[in-house]
Amino acid sequence: MTTRTAPSSTRQFGKAFSRYPWLYSLIMLVVLLVINRSLQDNLFELFAVNGNLRVWLPAMLLAAGQTMVVIAGGIDMSVGGILSMCNAILATQIPSDATAERFITVIAISLLAGLAAGALNGFGVTYLRLQPIVTTYATSFIFSGIALQILPEPGGRLPRDVTTFFRNPIGDAVPVPALVIVGILIFWYVLTRTRFRQYLFGSGSKAEAAYATGVPVSRVRFTTYLLSGLFAALAAVALTMGNGTGNPRAGDLMTLPSVVAVVLGGTALSGGRGSVIGSLIGVAILGSISNVLSFAQIDRWVRPLTDALIIVVALAVPGVFALVRRMRR
Amino acid sequence: MRHKMLVVAAILAIVVLGIGAVSAQETYTIGISNSFVGSEWRTQMIQNIEDTAAELEEALGIDIELVIESEDTDAAGQEQQILNLINRGVDGIIVNPGDAEALRLTLEDAVAQGIPVISIDQEVDGEGVVNVVIDQSEWARISARWLAEQLGGEGKIVLIEGFVGHPANTARMTGVEEVLADYPGIEVVGRETGSWDQATGQQVMSDFLASLPEIDGVWTQDGMAFGVLNALRTANPDVWPIASGEARADFIQAWGEVVEENPDFQTIGVVNPPGVASDGLRVLVNLLQGKMIDAEQLAGPYGNTLYVPLPLVIVSEDFTYTDMEGNETVFEANFDEALAEAAEMPSAYTLDGMLTQEEVDAFFVAE
Known part of the structure; x- marks a missing residue:
């Protein structure tokens, strides 16, 4: 009796993990948060939560867009460039005495710029059939070049009302970034309840089979680049409203972490499998690793190495589990 | 038996209290935030803070605990550094900002929480932030x-x-x-x-x-x-x-x-002295000890900067320098001394200079 129930429960776990590939990541995040909490008493107090979420939010938005591209079988190495470009637009076009109307218009323009950038990527990848990694790497220089044209040196200052609103919890209780994160989750929930879900995952896993069954693979992939561009623009809005200024190199160091977060979140780089939820968790994992190292006061010379080692271990965990399972069989 | 225990307890209590009284000297936890590693200037900057902290501990009978956040990172990463220092409850922060404007609001948050902030090397337009830089x-x-x-x-x-x-x-x-x-x-x-x-x-x-x-x-x-x-x-x-x-x-x-x-x-x-870091630490410790900066000394584009005089100009022949106001300063030939000092230093070392405590005190209201 008992011998029978044990394997069936492991099988159920296995099922849950394959249905929700981000469960591993969630466990990893919980472990990291427990460690972080043991080193930092006020980790879950409002100021700390608000601050962490504010710093992580742009990376989360980038990773969310990246996830959809990756699931459909591509990759977007230009998200940092798009962020820089939109950050430059926002910082230069919203003066500190801007009206609400002006503010909203400029945000709309920068979102359009993000979409246009995504369209350029999508055109290159799906219609010119260029390699995604090369195409988007090349276009990233176009976008960061435009950023430097618009804003040659760091600067610009948004109205104080805007930054004050964004940086302070609503009613001294709810951090604004938390609301945005809920918004991303709702977006993903709705998206995965439409036919687009089949299209998205189908385009990634077995593109030819999907095409044969009537999935418009090219259009789906084009759409994912559009979405990625849009999310990168939203990330720029979050960044700019957070620190109130622009830097033409703001996104330089943000592209690779967005890919790492996607992978940490259980999304397969080979496409066809993954979740935006996991990528958000992935960003929180990366942020928590750096916070744990900071609060543990790891010597500053070994910190980059420790940081990298933990990320490698985190990336390897699902692989190790799978290996163990294969060896048991 | 019980008496003995009481005596032992009393002795223990006295010893513990005694140790407590001795170690009750003030401890300042000071956070350092640096976003660029791999430059000798920044290494010297941090070294200067450590050296001056040790000197101040001795001179003032205080404890200084340094929390050093130093890594190659962007503005978001440095914002996280500062937030972690605030969350850690440091008494003061010394920052060399990679992007002074992007960190402005977070540094203001620190000041609003009662944590004095000194920005070295770069001027920050932040309310309550004090910049300690050369011109x-x-x-x-x-x-x-x-x-x-x-x-x-x-x-x-x-x-x-x-x-x-x-x-x-x-x-x-x-x-x-x-x-x-x-x-x-x-x-x-x-x-x-x-x-x-x-x-x-x-x-x-x-x-x-x-x-x-x-x-x-x-x-x-x-x-x-x-x-x-x-x-x-x-x-x-x-x-x-x-x-x-x-x-x-x-x-x-x-x-x-x-x-x-x-x-x-x-x-x-x-000389562009990494020693401004030491000057910044002295200013910070003065602030933590309740001293007030003399408002007359504050200058700069944002009115919150203490300009540190340039410590050293190396020339091989006397040079009479005229500044924009027409004031003349004579820099005397000192190349031979500089060469002797440089010969003993690692190649990327910057000849340095820093203010004495008396020179820093001159920025403050006399008591």
Whole structure:
């Protein structure tokens, strides 16, 4: 009796993990948060939560867009460039005495710029059939070049009302970034309840089979680049409203972490499998690793190495589990 | 038995209380935030903080615990550093901001929580933040004035600058332009960035030498000046242009080698001291001890800056410097001393200088 129930429960776990590939990541995040909490008493107090979420939010938005591209079988190495470009637009076009109307218009323009950038990527990848990694790497220089044209040196200052609103919890209780994160989750929930879900995952896993069954693979992939561009623009809005200024190199160091977060979140780089939820968790994992190292006061010379080692271990965990399972069989 | 226990307990209590009284001396936890590693200047900066902290502990009978956040990172990463320092409950923060404007609001948050913030090397326009920096424009004006005087106010010069768009570079080039405006006979025939990098500086200078028929002078600075000197030594033109220099040990050593071959060779090294970090720490500790900054001493574009005087100008012949207000300062020839000091230092070491406690106290309201 008992011998029978044990394997069936492991099988159920296995099922849950394959249905929700981000469960591993969630466990990893919980472990990291427990460690972080043991080193930092006020980790879950409002100021700390608000601050962490504010710093992580742009990376989360980038990773969310990246996830959809990756699931459909591509990759977007230009998200940092798009962020820089939109950050430059926002910082230069919203003066500190801007009206609400002006503010909203400029945000709309920068979102359009993000979409246009995504369209350029999508055109290159799906219609010119260029390699995604090369195409988007090349276009990233176009976008960061435009950023430097618009804003040659760091600067610009948004109205104080805007930054004050964004940086302070609503009613001294709810951090604004938390609301945005809920918004991303709702977006993903709705998206995965439409036919687009089949299209998205189908385009990634077995593109030819999907095409044969009537999935418009090219259009789906084009759409994912559009979405990625849009999310990168939203990330720029979050960044700019957070620190109130622009830097033409703001996104330089943000592209690779967005890919790492996607992978940490259980999304397969080979496409066809993954979740935006996991990528958000992935960003929180990366942020928590750096916070744990900071609060543990790891010597500053070994910190980059420790940081990298933990990320490698985190990336390897699902692989190790799978290996163990294969060896048991 | 019970009596004995009581006696032991009493003795223990006295001992514990005694230790408590002895160790009740004030402890200041001070957070350091740095976003750029891998430059000797920043290494010296942190070393200076550690040394001065030890000195202050001794002098004031206090404990200083340093929490050092130092890694290569962007503005978001440095914001996380500062937030972690705030969350850790530090008593004060010393920051060298990578992007002063992007960190402004987070530094203001720290000040609002009662944590004094000192920004070194870069000026932050933050309410309550105190900047402790050298005047970058004045720093550049000294060597620019020297160059113009050496040329007798006549000739064709090239400018090799640092990162275009970096606030320190902008301030320095403004200073250079202000000085050159006094010399209509000097014509700028080339201007290029050397990215504050020795190899790039050398390349840019080699290109200038190859493409321009006449160069009488070169104004350059930090790191790149050594590249320029190397380019000149390699090309070895019949008449060397007069070039400004820098104050790093390897440059001073090379300067010494060139002088041996050509006794007429002259240049100038104006020290940009990593010692501002030590000055910043002294200002911070004064604030933590309840001293008040003398409002008269605050200056700068945002009215919250304490300008640290430039500690050292290295020249091989006396140089009378005239600032923009017409005040004259004589920098006496000190190259031989500088060379002796540089000879013992690692090549990327910057000759340094820092304020004494008395000089820092002069920024504060007398008690």
